Amino acid sequence: MRYSAWNVFKEGLKEQRGWKPAWRSPDPQQSYDVIVIGGGGHGLATAYYLAKSFGITRVAVLEKGWIGGGNSGRNTTAIRSNYYYRASARMYEHSLKLYEGLSKELNYNVMFSQRGMISLAHSLHDLELVNRQMNAMRLNGVDAETLSPAEIGRRVPILDISPAARFPVLGGLIQKRAGTARHDAVVWGYARAADALGVDIIQNCEVTGFQRGPDGAVTGVETSRGRIASRKIGVAVAGHSSRLAEMAGFRLPITSYALQAFVSEPLKPVLDTVILSPATGVYMSQSDKGGLVIGGGLDLYPSYAQRGNMPVMSNVLGAVAAQYPSLGRVRLLRHWAGIVDVVPDSSPIIGASPVPGLFLDCAWGTGGFKAIPVGGTMLAHQLATLNPHPLAKPFSLDRFTTGALIDEAAGSGIAH
Amino acid sequence: MLQISCPWCGPRDELEFRCGGQSHIIRPDPPEAIDDVSWGKYLSEKINPRGEHLERWQHNAGCRRWFNVARDTVTHRIRATYHMTEAAPAFSADGVAP
């Protein structure tokens, strides 16, 4: 059933009893044209674009837990395209544009709110970086403006911009088209739309191995629900990418780390933008329910634990209390971590793997929620045509051999 | 909070240390004979196991020396810390360092 104001009204007259589950729960078939491993945003978007753009509907998405139970349902939902290098700017900007039309495209309200994102400058050095970043973004055709301390003070009154502040504010950069979206809605929206086009979404189905032909190419997967055949397999499992690579017999330049996030008790509206302090690594926005959504840096040692440790927590929350003194006594409601897949140049890996028939969409690290629409677009293109999507070419795995790295960590100087 | 036993200084809080990633990586030799693929692998590929990881740590707020840690990446339990040049201690029957 289409979601519309009219249908909500009509169902209201029938006590909302007519709604159907938004996607089916089919048993796995014996074989598919394409298997996508991982039911996060990237996997589900891949399945959707395979069906929508290429008419390939014999597709299964295999998810070991429940869809959106990985990082797509654990992130702080910042969406932006304020990157430094041309290749990244083009790709993330493409994603941002897809987000701008996503609710309509999926007939599902993903609550994309373009409330802008401000990156602060706390020193003269930061200020130079802000200007360099603004220029790079504009040259790449992405919107960017600098802000004075007074402008930042007006926009974010809870931020301490006094000269005596522990982190004085000398200026900032804003991307006005950046913002946040509802993470579950992005996952559910893609799931519902893919399902409607015939994609099988199979939950509680863990991939435990690959089947290979005599030429080494993949011929299927072994799962907790039996063997499923396919000659084209896409992997979008974020922090678990190394595990899948190990099953297929190769290694990736990935290290898995825990990234924490925090949500406060609901408050009245105090913050109408996303604000990042590169000096402390802390960023914050306020959800529609009123909770402050807070993120920080990684727990900097390899982890698959899906929970964070105290030192990062106290750094992050200490920085919040220092920069936003009025929040010092706010209580936290929840705190969690997700396992993110980080590579030396902080850019994704898209396209061919060393194993024929097996394709990758990973290494999004701490910043792949904003990239869900473009990640799905690129992996679907690769699986359907067996050629890399034009936006994906610079992000191939072989850049770690050629040395053509796209070092966004150094380039844009931003964490997420 | 992890408690890590520096081989020189003894047990200290995680805050004093910095993790330097996978240990026991051997640089391929001789440099002029190494092709781009092996060099790229040497520089970037990681084992990244879910389970015990042998890794380098530096006691950077203490003696500033490097050493090795055998740590589980799921439970974060540290089985052993040992010197840079030592081999990883073998598992004993109860899974603890002998």
Ligand SMILES: Cc1cc2nc3c(=O)[nH]c(=O)nc-3n(C[C@H](O)[C@H](O)[C@H](O)COP(=O)(O)OP(=O)(O)OC[C@H]3O[C@@H](n4cnc5c(N)ncnc54)[C@H](O)[C@@H]3O)c2cc1C
């Ligand atoms: C705390 C935190 C904050 C973040 N903040 C932001 C942000 O503000 N903005 C942003 O853009 N990005 C952010 N990110 C990053 C973003 O969440 C991820 O890059 C993105 O969600 C990755 O999506 P995915 O679909 O690739 O992976 P996931 O959503 O993790 O999905 C992968 C799925 O694969 C499944 N899986 C794993 N192994 C198997 C197997 N063997 N068989 C079957 N299924 C398997 C998992 O169960 C999981 O559901 C953040 C991440 C975290 C953890």
Ligand SMILES: [Zn+2]
């Ligand atoms: Zn020491």
